[in-house]
Amino acid sequence: MYSKKIVLNFPSQLVGKPLIYRLSKDFKLEFNILKALVNPEEEGLMVLELKGQKAEYERAVKYLQKEKVKVQTLSRDVSRDEKKCVHCGACVTICPAQAFSFDQQSRKVIFAQDKCIACGICIKNCPYTALKMSL
Amino acid sequence: MxxxxxxxxxxxxxxxxxxxxxxxxxxxxxxxxxxxxxxxxxxxxxTATFGPMCSSGVYLNLGHPKPKIKLGAGKATLNGVEAYCGLAAADIFIGAAALAEDDPRNKVYPGEFKYGGGHVIEDLLKGKDLILEASAYGTDCYPRRNLKTLINLKDINEAVLFNPRxxxxxxxxxxxxxxxxxxxxxxxxxxxxxxxxxxxxxxxxxxxxxxxxxxxxxxxxxxxxxxxxxxxxxxxxxxxxxxxxxxxxxxxxxxxxxxxxxxxxxxxxxLKGVSLLGYGASLAVGIGVPIPIxxxxxxxxxxxxxxxxxxxxxxxxxxxxxxxxxxxxxxxxxxxxxxxxxxxxxxxxxxxxxxxxxxxxxxxxxxxxxxxxxxxxxEAVAALPGPKSGYASKGLKIREVKGGE
Structure with a gap:
């Protein structure tokens, strides 16, 4: 199973089109909407996680580009400074994607980067400024 | 036994x-x-604990510059963060929750409190140079009115962590x-x-x-x-x-x-400076206490x-x-x-x-x-007040202030 997180920027005339439906119907891609800012009369932005066949994913991206959607892979990333982190757990309940959890044995906070949706909520909530967004 | x-x-x-x-x-x-x-x-x-403890701070004796300055009742900042000057000429106190005068605090809510007293204490401890800026009213024995200098932990006389709670x-x-x-x-x-x-x-x-x-x-x-x-x-x-x-x-x-x-x-x-979103700055303190069995x-x-x-x-x-x-x-x-x-x-x-x-x-x-x-x-020299001591923490009762005009 191929999986990729992408950022879609689409012009205002496309906001009314069922693009995401097409991704699922025509390319058999499973989608998970991580973030969506879509207003009528305005440009839209959507962060998606897509899962499916790699060839289908590539065809889907071509389709979106043909429809004048700007497609970028999600390159923002939250990283943790291991020297600064004290494993308190202030991030554990603040993360909407449950990317942080306690290891019951070590009592360390485990950061599952694959669950992270790079929303950045944890960054200001970390008392030790141990988390940062890298581009 | x-x-x-x-x-x-x-x-x-x-x-x-x-x-x-x-x-x-x-x-x-x-x-x-x-x-x-x-x-x-x-x-x-x-036994041990580690966590933010806001009621923490450091008192410092900076040593006297030439000519001398009376910081007592004057003003001083360390890296822009306000220090307390109600003590003798060369003594100041920096509290964990102190902020710079121009810190936006919670004006842009929630405030980030990126650099406060706790961070000053951490930087001092790490051996970094800190900027000390001070002003005083000047006396016959302490004529200097302004001071701007770098200070370092290794050069000052005392730096004592003294945490009231x-x-x-x-x-x-x-x-x-x-x-x-x-x-x-x-x-x-x-x-x-x-x-x-x-x-x-x-x-x-x-x-x-x-x-x-x-x-x-x-x-x-x-x-x-x-x-x-x-x-x-x-x-x-x-x-x-x-x-x-x-x-x-x-x-x-x-x-x-x-x-x-x-x-x-x-x-x-x-010992680490702490920023609590929307709340303020603090200091995380690690303490270990031995208990004799x-x-x-x-x-x-x-x-x-x-x-x-x-x-x-x-x-x-x-x-x-x-x-x-x-x-x-x-x-x-x-x-x-x-x-x-x-x-x-x-x-x-x-x-x-x-x-x-x-x-x-x-x-x-x-x-x-x-x-x-x-x-x-x-051996402890005196006990902490225990459960039967009658000692208890009270709230602050607000009383009307009369005849203020």
Whole structure:
């Protein structure tokens, strides 16, 4: 199973089109909407996680580009400074994607980067400024 | 069993024959071998905590410049953060929660409090140069009126960490019953019981392993921020008279201790500036306290586990700020550590502000110090006020001020 997180920027005339439906119907891609800012009369932005066949994913991206959607892979990333982190757990309940959890044995906070949706909520909530967004 | 004395334990430390284990190890040993045997075998149990403790600060003696300046009743900042100048000519105090005058605070809500007194203390400890800016009114013996210089920990006379309230014996679990997110010293609390945050190291915490202050008292030598410190007094808001469980641990926040130690001996690994979103700046302090196992009673106290220590759940959207004293329920540290608790029928994820991981490291570090013979125990010179002392923490009663015109 191929999986990729992408950022879609689409012009205002496309906001009314069922693009995401097409991704699922025509390319058999499973989608998970991580973030969506879509207003009528305005440009839209959507962060998606897509899962499916790699060839289908590539065809889907071509389709979106043909429809004048700007497609970028999600390159923002939250990283943790291991020297600064004290494993308190202030991030554990603040993360909407449950990317942080306690290891019951070590009592360390485990950061599952694959669950992270790079929303950045944890960054200001970390008392030790141990988390940062890298581009 | 024959009761031991601290002097006998110190003899064993000097001879390298002391048996010292961490509070976590003590719980396992008592479960395995029973209380009697554990009490006979073990001489010292090390306890520890690590977390934000706002009532912390450092007093400094800077040495006198030429010509001299009287900082007392003047003004001083360290890296822009305001220091207190109500002392003698060359003494200043920097508190963990202090901010720069131009810090936006909560004007842009929630404020970020990126650099406050706690961060100044951490930078000082790390050996960084700090910018000292000061002004004074000038006297015959202290003519200088302005001063701007770099200072460094290695050059100043004294830098003493002196914390009026640390080592809280248990603490609240904070939740939010309102419909919008709130930012507190217990972290961000999501609306409608979206999360619950606690701040205590539970079964590793010093005062939860000596709930009636039988060995921890004024003069007790401790691990403070990686150096050697002392308990200097009972802490502010010390509140020993609260309700207690049958194992003598309190059911709500209770005792506290004031601590003191030479900052120059400490290590930034155990003393860290903290930014609490929407709340303010603070300092995270690591403290370890040795408990001499003088008899079976003290051994029993140190065998207490997270299952048997409970604390109270408080709504920080209303009950806490208004001071109503209303409590939503009680919960054990074992349940809190499981990561999910039930409050008012709802399953609530649990976060934490203190670090059990760091506290465990401190308890192991202090254990090593004692095993190597570089840390001897002290006899307390006076006890902290206990549950039967009548000592209790009070609120502030607001009284009308008359004739102000």
């Amino acid at each position: 024959m009761a031991k004395t601290i002097a006998q334990i110190n003899e064993k430390i000097k001879k390298g024959k002391v048996v010292v284990i961490t509070a976590e190890e003590m719980k396992r040993l008592v479960r395995k071998s029973g209380l009697k045997k554990a009490a006979r075998q073990v001489d010292v149990v090390t 640390n080592l809280y014996q248990s603490y609240n679990v904070a939740v939010n019953l309102s419909s919008k997110i709130i930012y507190t010293y217990m972290g961000a609390l999501r609306p409608n019981l979206g999360n619950a945050n606690y701040c205590s190291c539970g079964q590793l915490s010093p005062l939860l392993n000596d709930p009636l202050y039988k060995t921890i008292g004024i003069g007790t030598k401790i691990f403070l921020g990686g150096g050697v410190g002392f308990i200097s007094f009972w802490g502010t808001q010390h509140n020993p008279s609260v309700k207690r469980a049958r194992n003598s641990t309190p059911l709500s926040p209770a005792g506290t201790a004031a601590v003191i130690g030479d900052l120059k001996q400490m290590d930034a690994k155990w 003088l008899n079976e009673e003290i051994a029993r106290y140190t065998s207490v586990t997270d299952e048997d220590i409970t604390t109270q759940i408080v709504d920080y959207s209303k009950a806490y700020p208004k001071g109503t004293g209303e409590v939503l329920g009680s919960i054990s540290y074992a349940e809190l550590k499981s990561g999910k608790i039930k409050i008012m029928g709802k399953s609530v994820p649990v976060g934490c502000l203190s670090s059990y991981f760091k506290a465990r490291e401190i308890s192991q570090e202090l254990k090593k110090w004692i095993q190597k013979g570089k840390f001897l125990l002290t």
